[in-house]
Amino acid sequence: MRSSTDPEPCKPVRTAGREKLQLLMFGLVFLQGSGDVKYHLGMYHRRINRVTERQITLSLVANPSHLEAVDPVVQGKTKAEQFYCGDTDGNRVMSILLHGDAAFAGQGIVYETFHLSDLPSYTTHGTIHVVANNQIGFTTDPRMARSSPYPTDVARVVNAPIFHVNADDPEAVMYVCNVAAEWRATFHKDVVVDLVSYRRNGHNEMDEPMFTQPLMYKQIKKQKPVLQKYAEKLIAEGAVTRQEYEEEISKYDKICEEAYNRSKDEKIMHIKHWLDSPWPGFFTLDGQPKTMSCPSTGLSEETLAHIGQTASSVPVEDFTIHGGLSRILKSRSLMVQNRSVDWALGEYMAFGSLLKEGIHVRLSGQDVERGTFSHRHHVLHDQNVDKRTCIPMNYMDPNQAPYTVCNSSLSEYGVLGFELGFAMASPNALVLWEAQFGDFHNTAQCIIDQFICPGQAKWVRQNGIVLLLPHGMEGMGPEHSSARPERFLQMCNDDPDVFPKITEDFAVRQLYDCNWIVVNCSTPANYFHVLRRQILLPFRKPLIIFTPKSLLRHPEAKSSFEEMLPGTHFSRLIPEQGSASQSAAGVQHLIFCTGKVFYDLQRERKSRGLEERVAISRIEQLSPFPFDLVKAEAEKYPHAHLLWCQEEHKNQGYYDYVKPRISTTLNNTRPVWYVGRDPAAAPATGNKKAHLLELQRFLDTAFNLEAFQSAS
Incomplete structure (x- = not known):
């Protein structure tokens, strides 16, 4: 909810073609996606507050049926609106969350959301929580649904005042709501209104509640409806006459009936009616991006050097840093002098x-x-x-945008939902959530499955959030090894059996058509480019990046400034660039891989002296799949066996995704051999020696030229 007294950045832009916005913002005809049931869709509406006579904006966030999952999303969107308005106290923007009683007590995300309420980088300066307490959860009564006396007891963790009020008493409800509003306005803290009520006709107003709560519903059937109770009270007090009451009822029924009849004449569904946060001007009025191209993501030498100097300095006087950090900053300075970057410096750039x-x-x-x-x-x-503290990146330029970097609470579900909501507010921001380890996204799976993966298809909602997921087999055990790339790839919407039409704008067109982008960069330069591309694209898609661990300091995992200068771009595939590429006809193995395993393969190839007989190509962008580049690379080595090599187990990682796409690329004319670990239930072994043994075993297989020769 937003007040009209906001400064200019907070006001929605009105254009001459605003009525054509049914295709604006999100670049889709509604029916191109799956759509969703109407009560899951969002809404954005401007109206007059008749008390203050000022315009306010009401925004209803689209949400799935997964209970309470939308809570942190709303909070993140609220925080973003406050941030872009300069609303540091929450006086212009606020959130109201509507809950069910059973879900409020039972869903852990409620606690995670409350736990964010007073953290500096996550507070929205007070939220009003309204609990529609019908004293039952589908068919489960409170004795089976919670261990505490009240469904709202979870709010006590932040000492929020909780008002329990009889929902059959409208005046009491109004009084309590006014008190809650005053509390939030005065103290900028969360407050809860528990509307103690009942549902008259069962779940969805269609179920048969007598099956499971017979005694309760015998009592409910005896209850007069709240409207009848209140009318009788007002008539008895002489506040209204029965005739006035009946006239009001008839008048309201007529309004509803006329609206219902008008709805039958509607032939067009206007997408603008279902958007919770329009992005005016981001797309053209016909709903398409302004262009289907992406400019170079490279930078000038001067810009790279300037950012590098900032990254290796302490811009505040009389500021004492740790001795170990002094050495890190000095090494950064030396890298800049040598015109090279490691992973951290590439990200900084x-x-x-x-x-x-x-x-x-x-x-x-x-x-x-x-x-x-x-x-x-x-x-x-x-x-x-x-x-x-000091954040050097906020000292680069007097006209720069602000940089927000914030340690979160030990939450994944809540914080990822929060950042997703933050990214909704504006297309002109790079919002990233980093998992401490890649497999930590497991506990945020609901946000990924219900919002990030299908969000555009369901709700015509583009979102440019970036997920950074550390991934790699390092011999450190099953936990924290795998970010589960197979899960993300399995949810990609491209067809493995169809070779796409290759056009001049193919690379960007693919990105426009996909539901999200999945990459595993093997160089700091490519990581640098994909982050900048995320903003320079003329549309927004979620970006999933499998980031390294050991490669962060790997001496060979460095990039030159030459790979980041004007005219350079993100490489969807990095082809073989060594001596094998100069003698393609003699190459016996073409190994496709992605990520860290490239360095293992490269080291092994060198130790065996096979640089001219084995080519190694890195697929950096897994989805959408670079069909055109894979085709060109395979055709370059016509006599080579095609191998897919990964360090993950065969039933995990990328194999099931890439194999059919490579086969389609080559019209099934050449087999694709698997090289990697055998199928397994756990992501990795817990024994370092076993890890190294598995690694050497699949490296031996990859470079056993004779074995493949006899097999063919």
Whole structure:
């Protein structure tokens, strides 16, 4: 909810073609997606507050049937609206969350959302929670649904005042709601209104409640409806006459009936009616992106050097940093002098350049300020003064956009939902959530499955959120090894059996048609480019990045400035660039791979002296699949056996996704051999020796040229 007294950035833009917005913002005809039932759709509406005579904006966030999952999304969107309006106290923008009693007590996301309510980078300065307490959850009564006396007891964790009110008493409900509003306006803290009521006709007003709560519903059937009760009270007091009451009822019924009849004449569904947060001007009026191209994501030498200097400095005087951090900053400075970047510096270059271009960057998650692997260090801490910190990236340019980097609570479900909501508010921001380890997204699966993957298809809602998921087999055990790429790839909407038409704008057109983008970058430069591309594209799609762990400091996992200068782009596939590419006819193996395993393969190939007989190509963008580049690479090596090599187990990772697409690319004329670990239930072994043995076994297989020769 937003007040009309906001400064200009908070006001919706009105254009001459506003009535043509049924295709605006989200680039789809509604029927191209799956759509959703109407009560899941969002809404955006401007109206007059008749008390203050000021315009307010009401926004209803689209939500799935997964109970309470929308709570953190609403909070994130609210926070973003406050941020872009400069509303630091929550006086212009606020959120109201509607809950069911059983879900409020039973769903853990409610606690996770409350737990964010007073954290500096996540607070929305008070939320009004309204619980529609009908004293039953589908067919389960409270004795089976919770262990506490009230469904609202979870709110006590933040000491929120909780008002229990009889929903059959309209005046009491109004009084309590006014008190709740005054509490929020005065103290900027959460408050809960528990509407103690009942449902008269069962679940969805269609179920038969007597099956499971016979005594309760015998009592409910004896209850007069609240309208009748209140009317009788007012008539008895002389406040209204029965005739006035009946006239009001008839008048309201007539309004509803006329609206219902008009709805039958509607032939067009206007998408603008179902958008919770329009992005005026982002698309053209016909609903298409302004262009189907993406400019170069490279930067000038001067810009790279300037950002690099910022990344290796402490811009605040009399600020004492840790000795170990001094060495890290010095090594960054040396890299800049040598015109090279590692993973952390490549990320710094991407963030810093977007900030200089006026794009807000927000990075959120557990331990993101330092980085789980102590590689980032975007927030410096004075070693002598408590709570004194410095964010160098906010000192690059006087006209830059602000950089927000914030350690989150130990929550995935809640925080990812929050960041998704934050990314809804504006297309001109790079919003990233980083999992402490890639497999931590398991506990945020609901947000991924219900909002991020199908959001555009269901709700015509584009979103550019970025997920950073550390991934890789390092011999450290099953936990924290795999970010489960197979799950993301299985949910991609491209067809493995259809070779697409290759056009001039194919690379961008593919991105426009997909539901999300999945990449596994093997170089800092490519990571830099894909982050910048996320903003320079003329539309928004979620971006899933499997990020490295050991590669963060791998001496070979570095990039030159040459790979990041003007005219350079993100490489969807990095072809073989060594001696094998110079003698393609003699190449016996063409190994396709992605991510960290490339460095294992490259090292093994060198140790065996097979640089001229084995080519290795890296598929950096897995989805949408680079059919055109894979085709060109395979045709370059006509006599080579085609191998897909991965470090993940065969039933995991990328194999089931890439194999049919490579086969389709080549019209099933050449087999695609699998090289990697055998199928397994766990993501990785817990024994370091077993890990190394498995690694050497599949490397031996990959470079056993004779075995494949006899097999063919």
